[in-house]
Amino acid sequence: MGNWLVERRLSQNAARLKSLRAELAQIDEQLAVFADDADDTAIRALVSETPGAAHEANDARKHADAMSRHRQHVVETIRELERKQDELLDKLTSKS
Numbered sequence: 001m002g003n004w005l006v007e008r009r010l011s012q013n014a015a016r017l018k019s020l021r022a023e024l025a026q027i028d029e030q031l032a033v034f035a036d037d038a039d040d041t042a043i044r045a046l047v048s049e050t051p052g053a054a055h056e057a058n059d060a061r062k063h064a065d066a067m068s069r070h071r072q073h074v075v076e077t078i079r080e081l082e083r084k085q086d087e088l089l090d091k092l093t094s095k096s
Helices: 003-048 051-096
Strands: none
Touching: 003 051
16 A cells, blocks of 8 residues: 555544544533433432433433443544554554
């Protein structure tokens, strides 16, 4: 693979990593809000002991769990792209 192709792939990879890291920062903020909301609704459900409050607490927990799963997926994607970046850098430096 030519150096220009490796450099191009490195550039694309770096742009994707930058985008995913920004997305991860947003996810972390949203996850904190969802988790706080889930905790608050769970406490309200315990205090009120109504089916509606329990349903609301369950929904809030599902949203927090879904955001947590999405965060994990983004983290795994970042790890994979970092691994790929390392491989590309190795290819680039081995040709020099």
